[in-house]
Amino acid sequence: MARRLRVGVIGTGAMGADHIRTLHRWVPAARVVAVQDLDVDRAKQLAADVGADVAESADDLIDAGTVDALIIASPDPTHAPLARAAIAAGLPVLCEKPLGTDPQESRSVVDAEVAADRRLVTVGFMRRFDPGYLRLKDAIAAGRVGVPRLVHNVHRNRVGHPSATTEGIVVNSMIHELDVVPWLLDSPIVQIEVTSPVAEGFRDPQLAVLRHANGALSTVEVFIEAAYGYDVRCEVVGTAGTAALVPPAVVTHATGGVAGTEVPADFRPRFADAYRLELGAWANSVLDGSPVGPTAWDGHRATVIAAAGVASLHEGRAVPVPDEPRPSLYG
Amino acid sequence: MARRLRVGVIGTGAMGADHIRTLHRWVPAARVVAVQDLDVDRAKQLAADVGADVAESADDLIDAGTVDALIIASPDPTHAPLARAAIAAGLPVLCEKPLGTDPQESRSVVDAEVAADRRLVTVGFMRRFDPGYLRLKDAIAAGRVGVPRLVHNVHRNRVGHPSATTEGIVVNSMIHELDVVPWLLDSPIVQIEVTSPVAEGFRDPQLAVLRHANGALSTVEVFIEAAYGYDVRCEVVGTAGTAALVPPAVVTHATGGVAGTEVPADFRPRFADAYRLELGAWANSVLDGSPVGPTAWDGHRATVIAAAGVASLHEGRAVPVPDEPRPSLYG
Amino acid sequence: MARRLRVGVIGTGAMGADHIRTLHRWVPAARVVAVQDLDVDRAKQLAADVGADVAESADDLIDAGTVDALIIASPDPTHAPLARAAIAAGLPVLCEKPLGTDPQESRSVVDAEVAADRRLVTVGFMRRFDPGYLRLKDAIAAGRVGVPRLVHNVHRNRVGHPSATTEGIVVNSMIHELDVVPWLLDSPIVQIEVTSPVAEGFRDPQLAVLRHANGALSTVEVFIEAAYGYDVRCEVVGTAGTAALVPPAVVTHATGGVAGTEVPADFRPRFADAYRLELGAWANSVLDGSPVGPTAWDGHRATVIAAAGVASLHEGRAVPVPDEPRPSLYG
Amino acid sequence: MARRLRVGVIGTGAMGADHIRTLHRWVPAARVVAVQDLDVDRAKQLAADVGADVAESADDLIDAGTVDALIIASPDPTHAPLARAAIAAGLPVLCEKPLGTDPQESRSVVDAEVAADRRLVTVGFMRRFDPGYLRLKDAIAAGRVGVPRLVHNVHRNRVGHPSATTEGIVVNSMIHELDVVPWLLDSPIVQIEVTSPVAEGFRDPQLAVLRHANGALSTVEVFIEAAYGYDVRCEVVGTAGTAALVPPAVVTHATGGVAGTEVPADFRPRFADAYRLELGAWANSVLDGSPVGPTAWDGHRATVIAAAGVASLHEGRAVPVPDEPRPSLYG
Structure with missing residues (x-):
């Protein structure tokens, strides 16, 4: 049987929770194994729903070595730092838009990828x-x-x-x-x-x-x-x-x-299909090693x-x- | 991690092949583990695509004990006999419509379920x-x-x-x-x-x-x-x-x-969503033990x-x- | 300048009043010169609006010799008798549907036309x-x-x-x-x-x-x-x-x-155009002497x-x- | 019977011809009594269709005293001069857009109206x-x-x-x-x-x-x-x-x-109704002496x-x- 991507999700607000549910219900190529949120109760509830663990912090989740890939759905100012952390850890990451709250931030992610000489970031422009x-x-x-x-x-x-x-x-x-x-x-x-x-x-x-x-x-x-x-x-x-x-x-x-x-x-109803297709394509692309969707460069631009x-x-x-x-x- | 339903698919023509691909791509609750078709090459190709085994015959697939549930997508005249065989084996089954080519056939499936005192059949009225x-x-x-x-x-x-x-x-x-x-x-x-x-x-x-x-x-x-x-x-x-x-x-x-x-x-494009939702709901219902969708009685009527x-x-x-x-x- | 058809309208209820206003506003080929209704006040009001005379009775209007053509918009049971009277008077007539309240009535209009050997009746199937x-x-x-x-x-x-x-x-x-x-x-x-x-x-x-x-x-x-x-x-x-x-x-x-x-x-809004086109085509057809639209036979059938x-x-x-x-x- | 507005139409190209036909077919309040065009044959043909006379020149048509109102549908550069001539003659005029080819021209029409202290011009913004x-x-x-x-x-x-x-x-x-x-x-x-x-x-x-x-x-x-x-x-x-x-x-x-x-x-099909309503409203407004529709000022602006x-x-x-x-x- 095909390997399934072990995904960690940082941020369990509206967007993160939707991603977790969509992955759980519609994306056989992935399974959510770890979630993290400052609101620990919210994180625990969602983790229980899908059989995932709760990480203490985003860094813990990234560094634990238990996930193959990351979804960043935490507040906007965290996107760029977490994306850089994911790059540092060599983890493919689907980062919600915007990639940064300003061009300097988004550029820092591009620079990190370029330094790593490896495309790891997909930006969540689901359209x-x-x-x-x-x-x-x-x-x-x-x-x-x-x-x-x-x-x-x-x-x-x-x-x-x-x-x-x-x-x-x-x-x-x-x-x-x-x-x-x-x-x-x-x-x-x-x-x-x-x-x-x-x-x-x-x-x-x-x-x-x-x-x-x-x-x-x-x-x-x-x-x-x-x-x-x-x-x-x-x-x-x-x-x-x-x-x-x-x-x-x-x-x-x-x-x-x-x-x-x-x-x-x-x-949500308008783009439910887009999110489902985005997550499915992303999970498969990570398993295949061939990036898909908007790049860090697209997110930066x-x-x-x-x-x-x-x-x-x-x-x-x-x-x-x-x-x-x-x-x-x-x- | 949640158990996934092991599904066997009998019939790999247009409908069966679509079901196999839909399950593989969109239904984490299930995985196709065995397929069977009189056209062995067609069956082998599809099995390879999704990492499933090929059964020699429908009976083999039903009796092997390697599947938790069955999808019947073979030609119409086989629907009722295979559905009865599934009931005999205690296997939940999603049977393509029509349940029988005439009322006697479809009634035989109802009678088999009634005799078994257990609802195992869902009929594929995807609408x-x-x-x-x-x-x-x-x-x-x-x-x-x-x-x-x-x-x-x-x-x-x-x-x-x-x-x-x-x-x-x-x-x-x-x-x-x-x-x-x-x-x-x-x-x-x-x-x-x-x-x-x-x-x-x-x-x-x-x-x-x-x-x-x-x-x-x-x-x-x-x-x-x-x-x-x-x-x-x-x-x-x-x-x-x-x-x-x-x-x-x-x-x-x-x-x-x-x-x-x-x-x-x-x-297919018109009802792609319906099939995806049908297969997802069916797989989860089998895992939950609570039947969903059109019954054998519905199919018979x-x-x-x-x-x-x-x-x-x-x-x-x-x-x-x-x-x-x-x-x-x-x- | 082209001759304008002098039209008499029998019946000034909703339908008749609409026809009078439509002719007045939109049909240069015709002018309403006489109207008649059991509700004399209603008839007078409409007559005043369009500069027409009020006839004492339908028969008066038909027999006075002051109109070139007739519109029948009075209650259904009057349609056939008035249509026959118009035929007897040699007057082209636009008769609201139904031509008769039963087939005997509508047939009587056909018979009258056939006896007169002249098509004078257009039935108001405006669609x-x-x-x-x-x-x-x-x-x-x-x-x-x-x-x-x-x-x-x-x-x-x-x-x-x-x-x-x-x-x-x-x-x-x-x-x-x-x-x-x-x-x-x-x-x-x-x-x-x-x-x-x-x-x-x-x-x-x-x-x-x-x-x-x-x-x-x-x-x-x-x-x-x-x-x-x-x-x-x-x-x-x-x-x-x-x-x-x-x-x-x-x-x-x-x-x-x-x-x-x-x-x-x-x-009315749905078929305002149809009524306008019907009345215009009818008025011109009477002036041209070439019947247009649904015949008495159509109305009868x-x-x-x-x-x-x-x-x-x-x-x-x-x-x-x-x-x-x-x-x-x-x- | 109500008086009908005697209309002269200058310009019998596509727009003018349409106006003439629309007035003839749909506007009882008006009748086209004179037309004029540099293409005399075209003018004669249209005049014959609607029973109008052909004027030798625009000035003749304006000065002859045989029309109550004017429609200007000749080429754009003639709009302002003809509109001024109509104002000078005291004739209400429906002038096709644009009122002038530049603001000086359109302003000259406004100035002429202001000098005459009387609104005579309606601009053909039929929308x-x-x-x-x-x-x-x-x-x-x-x-x-x-x-x-x-x-x-x-x-x-x-x-x-x-x-x-x-x-x-x-x-x-x-x-x-x-x-x-x-x-x-x-x-x-x-x-x-x-x-x-x-x-x-x-x-x-x-x-x-x-x-x-x-x-x-x-x-x-x-x-x-x-x-x-x-x-x-x-x-x-x-x-x-x-x-x-x-x-x-x-x-x-x-x-x-x-x-x-x-x-x-x-x-034409898109705005056939608009033109019909425009011409009907304009003709009635001239008969009533109460201007309707876009003014010279609107046309100028x-x-x-x-x-x-x-x-x-x-x-x-x-x-x-x-x-x-x-x-x-x-x-």
């Missing part, structure tokens, strides 16, 4: 595993839209986290589009302009215009307090036609004078673009995205 | 695990459509199998609706009338009108040679509104004067209704569905 | 002028669905008129489908079976299965108390594909967890089929539609 | 009469989207006119959005930035970001060579939800593996914004829209 985005990418590659000229993105949440900030809209939410659109178009972002119809306080929604190296333009609306539900849209417009995501409803209702579908309350976006929002102008030579490790 | 159908059932249960009065079903294939027959449309295809609609409404079918716009030869499409015990009526169109693609629809119409399945597209295209979505070529449907088609009249007392084993 | 139905008919004629095999129809009202009866569902509502589907398929209905999930009292909804001369089958759901709104659907299913009406929404909303469109409360439908509902069996030779007047 | 846009405006006014924050617009043509220019995309096409969005939001545009993914030659598509006085932002994609068809979209995004136009299909097809609707080849848009495109930066005091004539 690259979403069947819809994959079909969009296939459609572009197959020439079905002709030459892509524009990409229109919408990214709406029902309500924001109480801790949401103006800058966090770019760094934590828009960062998904900052990663996935260049991947779709196979063309990096060279300029970003972010603005908002709200001039002061919590500046939500935000509107970004991205310019890609191939000339294509993307619009990105991020609206954290969109009230009606969670809604992610993407339309690629080219010289031969368009391709766009379809909302993920499975049932439509006609009642009380309205015919329509329910909008999910948050990202998204953070660089997000920082430029924040600067743009603060300064009220378009900001060029600083260029950096891509280390040869990333092909 | 009961489809998120869309589940949402429909939830909507009905929550009163969102009021009192259900009508259910409209459409079941279209792109092309028929060369061996497709007029009667097979009822027994092999319409049987899905004959199972799932009574389950949705929680009301058995008491009368069926099947007719066709095609008077002779291969009588496709077919139109059935079902009367349920609670008075509700269902229409079922089955169209094997619908040409444009695989399309399954279901709308429940009640006194307060309607609920209906949404086609499963993830991307929409606008090109060449047409805006729309691709229709799948066959049932669907076969009884299908036989009444064939009689209706032949005789050109509505046919009452013969009643039978439900054995206490089935609650 | 034949609806852009959607016209596109369906064009699609069939162009071979886009291949050979039509099935037509699925849905016809739902939000609430029924207090005077609605079980039989009226067939005679007043379903009659639209009994006219439009044979027209779509260019194949008459030879058999009708009507049933209901409701066994007693007001038997709503109703489900009809129609068999056409060319073998095709149609299903028709009519649901007067469908609660959620007015909804008319039609899907033609053929050997090469399907064509179906699209609901007529112009705006979609996403709010409160639901994304969807409003369903009209009654038939729909009534014959409806009567067979009522018989089917009462008797619980399929009823053949009595055949009649088509008078040569109707080509 | 303000489109049922979809009207429903959007109603939805906003009713608070259904909360506070509007963003409006996303798409405006695609299948193929461009051979004479299409980079600047013309703004001045002739985007101008529709430059008028309709401020009207929707009841908030003028204060800044415009136009850019394109195409750096040189015919710069198509174009992307505009508009800032409104109330802070709201609008995106506008205009794509003249969008290849797949004519497609106009508008989504208003607010703090309580969204409202968006629905594409105008009446029939959907499933054939050859695709389920979808046809996209119109040009703007759209031209001012378009000029700022062209400057933005040329200069690669956001351009503030010059402010002007609104003459009291325009409320």
Whole structure:
């Protein structure tokens, strides 16, 4: 029987708990053998559910030698230090986005990988595993839209986290589009302009215009307090036609004078498939020794673009995205 | 670490091969340890892919004592005999539909279970695990459509199998609706009338009108040679509104004067999720010792209704569905 | 300047008033010069709105010689007698459906036309002028669905008129489908079976299965108390594909967890275009002297089929539609 | 009988011919009594179709005293001079957009009206009469989207006119959005930035970001060579939800593996209703003496914004829209 990847999970909040459950239920290639969280009770409960051990600290979990690979789902400021620790320990790691809270942090992970001369980090931009985005990418590659000229993105949440900030809209939410659109178009972002119809306080929604190296333009609306539900849209417009995501409803209702579908309350039902596919692909890729998905470099570049976006929002102008030579490790 | 169900799979044709791959990729609760098929090369190839053994015969596989549970995906006429053999061996079994090619066969499986006084058989009516159908059932249960009065079903294939027959449309295809609609409404079918716009030869499409015990009526169109693609629809119409399945597209295209979505070529993409959920739920239910999904009784009743449907088609009249007392084993 | 048709309108209830307003606002080829209603105040008000005279009685209006053509929108039992009076007076007439409350009545209008050897009557089956139905008919004629095999129809009202009866569902509502589907398929209905999930009292909804001369089958759901709104659907299913009406929404909303469109409360917004096109085509056809739209024969045959439908509902069996030779007047 | 407006139409190209036919067929309040075009044969043909006279020149038509009102559908550079001539003659006029080819021209029309102290000009921004846009405006006014924050617009043509220019995309096409969005939001545009993914030659598509006085932002994609068809979209995004136009299909097809609707080849089917409603409302408003629809001021301001848009495109930066005091004539 095939070997199963022994996975340790650091962070058992909403995201970490979801990953643990998804691995347990849907990913035969892996099993969760250790979990860790500052909230020990929460960690214990989840560990019991899946038959895992509880580690005392993240370092203990990394150093114990009992896991083959790591998932980092702890708070954002811990991502880069833990990713570096994983690299130091030679452990493949799936790190939730963002890879760092600023470009210096994310760059430190890239540098660690380059120093180790080995790609160990996958960044949790799960949209690259979403069947819809994959079909969009296939459609572009197959020439079905002709030459892509524009990409229109919408990214709406029902309500924001109480801790949401103006800058966090770019760094934590828009960062998904900052990663996935260049991947779709196979063309990096060279300029970003972010603005908002709200001039002061919590500046939500935000509107970004991205310019890609191939000339294509993307619009990105991020609206954290969109009230009606969670809604992610993407339309690629080219010289031969368009391709766009379809909302993920499975049932439509006609009642009380309205015919329509329910909008999910948050990202989990919308991207359940993407997370399942991400974790399955990652576990198998680690077993195979062939990295898959967004690299530390991708995670770093998204953070660089997000920082430029924040600067743009603060300064009220378009900001060029600083260029950096891509280390040869990333092909 | 949790015990994993050792599964043997009999039949490695399209359906069996899909089940093997789905279990291997998506169901940690199970692992395929043995497969068997008359086409030994095909069986060997699949066994190699998932690290399973090849059994010489179905009987060998059942009797070897190396599997905890069985999946029957061999040709239709083998379903009932193999299901009885599994019951005799005390093995939980997921048996592809139809449970029998006629009511006598399907009844023999029920009788065997009743004699064993133990529910071991789950019939592969995967639609009961489809998120869309589940949402429909939830909507009905929550009163969102009021009192259900009508259910409209459409079941279209792109092309028929060369061996497709007029009667097979009822027994092999319409049987899905004959199972799932009574389950949705929680009301058995008491009368069926099947007719066709095609008077002779291969009588496709077919139109059935079902009367349920609670008075509700269902229409079922089955169209094997619908040409444009695989399309399954279901709308429940009640006194307060309607609920209906949404086609499963993830991307929409606008090109060449047409805006729309691709229709799948066959049932696999449409019900991939349903099969994954079916196999996961079944494996866990066997491990837990608590049966899940359609029972042998359900499978038998669907076969009884299908036989009444064939009689209706032949005789050109509505046919009452013969009643039978439900054995206490089935609650 | 082109001559304008002088139109008299008998009946100024909801339907008549709508016709008067539509002619006044949208049909340059006609002008309403006289109106009549038992409710004299209502008639006077409408007359004043459009600059028409009020006639004392229907006979007065017909006999006064001041109108070139007539619209009959008075209560159903008056349709046939007034249509005959119009024929006697040599007046072209647009008669609201049904042409008669029973086949004898509607036949009397046909006989009167045949005796007069002149087609004067157009029956108000406005769906034949609806852009959607016209596109369906064009699609069939162009071979886009291949050979039509099935037509699925849905016809739902939000609430029924207090005077609605079980039989009226067939005679007043379903009659639209009994006219439009044979027209779509260019194949008459030879058999009708009507049933209901409701066994007693007001038997709503109703489900009809129609068999056409060319073998095709149609299903028709009519649901007067469908609660959620007015909804008319039609899907033609053929050997090469399907064509179906699209609901007529112009705006979609996403709010409160639901994304969807409003369903009209009654038939007026849904068929406003059809009525406008019907009245325009009719007025021009009278001016041109070339009849357009559903004939008295069409109106009569729909009534014959409806009567067979009522018989089917009462008797619980399929009823053949009595055949009649088509008078040569109707080509 | 009510008086009918005697209309003269200058310009019988595609737009003028459509207006003439629409008036003739659908607008009882008006009749076309005179037409004029440099292409005399074309003018004669249309005149014959509707029973109108042919004027030798635009001036003749204006000065003859035989028309009550004027429609200007001649080439763009003639709009302002003819509109001024109509004002001088005291004739109400429906002038096709743009009111002027530059702000000086459009301002000259405003100045002429102000000097005459009488509003005579309606500008042919027909979208303000489109049922979809009207429903959007109603939805906003009713608070259904909360506070509007963003409006996303798409405006695609299948193929461009051979004479299409980079600047013309703004001045002739985007101008529709430059008028309709401020009207929707009841908030003028204060800044415009136009850019394109195409750096040189015919710069198509174009992307505009508009800032409104109330802070709201609008995106506008205009794509003249969008290849797949004519497609106009508008989504208003607010703090309580969204409202968006629905594409105008009446029939959907499933054939050859695709389920979808046809996209119109040009703007005529899409806005046929809007033109009909525009012409009907205009004719009645002239008869009533109460102006309706976009004013000369609206037409001028759209031209001012378009000029700022062209400057933005040329200069690669956001351009503030010059402010002007609104003459009291325009409320």
